[in-house]
Amino acid sequence: MKAKVLKNMLFGISVSITIGLFISLAFSYIYGLENYAPSAPRFTEMFKKPLNALLASIILWALMGILFSQSSMIFEKEKWSITRRTLTHFFVTFFGFTPLAVLCGWFPLKWEMFIFFTIIFLVVYMTMWLVSMISARNDIKKINNKLKKR
Template sequence: MKKQFWMRILLGMPLGVMIGVFISLGISAAAGTGDFLYTGPWLVTQTGSEVGAAAVQTLWLMVIGAVFGGASLIWKKENWSLGLRTAVFFVLGAGTQVLAGVCCGWIRLTMQDVVLDILTFSGIFSVIWALEYIWMRHRLAGINSCLKN
């Protein structure tokens, strides 16, 4: 289990960066300026350069990927209820997202921005969770039908 945990963390790190780059590409395309907006101006100001800001943001994207990668093993804890697994995974993910968001300047450290970030995370999390749940029920129905025959 330890080997699998570390493997998922290591695989999650580049995946987190990749997702962050795709999000930045989407934001850049939506802005319509023709510039690649990898980091925000606040982080550039805080670090003193675009390279410094890109390095900080990339490290935080690696942390997010690592947390989600490692936390994905929670779903294999069959002795935990689905509700407990969901809650633990959600808290780890949302907590990491808010921390990274504040440190990278994606969100301001105000109650309104933190709540809005958590609500956005909750909405995305809920959609993904529901799709995964439906997919698993479909797979289980297929397995059960095979077992009956």
């Protein structure tokens, strides 16, 4: 079990750092910056050296990867209902991701921005959940069709 958790964690870290680098690079180009910015200006301005901002960003992206990779294991709890797994996963990811997003400088600590962030998180979460449910339903149909043919 420990090996699975570690493997899952390392996968999450590598994926999240890669995604973070690509997104920050894309935003650096989109905003026409002369120099690469690993995060929002209010975040990078907290550091004297750009390399320190990049290191802090990588650490935060890694923590996000750990959060999402480990929280995905909630869905492996076979004794729990899908509703319980989904709600637990939602709250773990929301309350784990929100402070990381604040630390990254993605939104300031203001109620209206927190509400906006929450709405975006809900929309993204529900979209991903819906796609996952449709995919699972299609997989079950395929399995059932194969069983019927036997």
